[in-house]
């Protein structure tokens with residue numbers, strides 16, 4: 001049974017709305033509107049978001065050579081955490097399992113965890 005890509009509810013016998021560009025199904029007009037907006041934003045900004053994360057990871061690797069990985073790692077964890085909280089993007093895997101709406105909420109928790117971890121790693 002298809003699931004709504006936005007709220008992750010199973011689409012029963014009701015009319016399933018098909019998203020453009022083969023984006024999946026939605027259970028109703030509201031979800032379709034939100035999902036369409038999400039997918040449009042995602043298309044525009046997602047590569048910048050991943051470039052930032054890859055850049056952060058590389059900076060962290062490089063910092064090992066200078067023995068400052070604790071500080072750089074902490075700062076980057078805070079940065080990545082903030083980006084994860086502020087950006088509306090949900091990793092594809094989470095999107096499939098939880099749907100966009102719940103995935104966004106989980107991202108906020110993960111981001112907050114990263115920020116806390118980053119701060120603790122520098123303070124210690």
Ligand SMILES: [Zn+2]
Nearest residue numbers: 004007027031
């Ligand atoms: Zn829905």
